Amino acid sequence: QQQVKQSPQSLIVQKGGISIINCAYENTAFDYFPWYQQFPGKGPALLIAIRPDVSEKKEGRFTISFNKSAKQFSLHIMDSQPGDSATYFCAASIGAGRRALTFGSGTRLQVQP
Amino acid sequence: NAGVTQTPKFRILKIGQSMTLQCTQDMNHNYMYWYRQDPGMGLKLIYYSVGAGITDKGEVPNGYNVSRSTTEDFPLRLELAAPSQTSVYFCASSYGGIGTDTQYFGPGTRLTVL
Numbered sequence: 001q002q003q004v005k006q007s008p009q010s011l012i013v014q015k016g017g018i019s020i021i022n023c024a025y026e027n028t029a030f031d032y033f034p035w036y037q038q039f040p041g042k043g044p045a046l047l048i049a050i051r052p053d054v055s056e057k058k059e060g061r062f063t064i065s066f067n068k069s070a071k072q073f074s075l076h077i078m079d080s081q082p083g084d085s086a087t088y089f090c091a092a093s094i095g096a097g098r099r100a101l102t103f104g105s106g107t108r109l110q111v112q113p
Numbered sequence: 114n115a116g117v118t119q120t121p122k123f124r125i126l127k128i129g130q131s132m133t134l135q136c137t138q139d140m141n142h143n144y145m146y147w148y149r150q151d152p153g154m155g156l157k158l159i160y161y162s163v164g165a166g167i168t169d170k171g172e173v174p175n176g177y178n179v180s181r182s183t184t185e186d187f188p189l190r191l192e193l194a195a196p197s198q199t200s201v202y203f204c205a206s207s208y209g210g211i212g213t214d215t216q217y218f219g220p221g222t223r224l225t226v227l
Binding site for chain 2: 004006009032034036041042043044045046049089091093100101102103104105106
């Protein structure tokens with residue numbers, strides 16, 4: 001069974017700090033790795049995504065680091081803000097994203113003011 | 114564009130009852146998906162569709178059925194509700210073309226089976 005393992009389950013960070021969430025995958029056929037952000041009572045929304053041909057992608061305060069040999073990828077949130085408090089899911093799929101996503105179990109991030 | 118809309122937002126069912134969760138998208142997306150999210154867990158795929166008339170099972174299809182008669186609509190049917198189907202259900206859609214991977218999610222339907 002395809003799996004994506006995510007850690008930590010929950011994370012508390014002070015405002016201005018760096019939040020780091022890690023994911024590991026097993027299936028080397030995965031070729032698309034998005035991160036989704038979910039606020040309470042809402043559906044997940046795409047935050048940032050990466051393909052395995054690059055090792056890092058940055059969009060504003062959000063960065064994905066990708067290690068193909070270790071089959072790991074992580075989300076870094078720089079200068080974390082209280083508005084970043086949400087649940088974050090890593091995911092992976094095959095076929096350049098045109099297949100269904102396999103999600104990690106989620107990380108509940110709380111940024112304290 | 115309204116994006117992906119789901120109805121109802123909440124529903125309580127008794128064991129053995131049936132219901133249909135509605136999902137509609139107005140983005141002309143080819144691909145549509147149904148996921149369920151259990152507390153503290155990631156989303157698990159129930160069924161998906163790559164176009165009108167084409168559906169396929171996901172990771173957890175037992176107890177559910179789907180149909181896709183139009184590009185816009187992808188209803189999910191629960192025939193004999195069981196407590197194990199208590200969950201939040203999300204519908205999603207994507208264009209399905211190369212380089213357009215983003216899945217757009219609806220707001221979810223919270224279902225309780227008692």
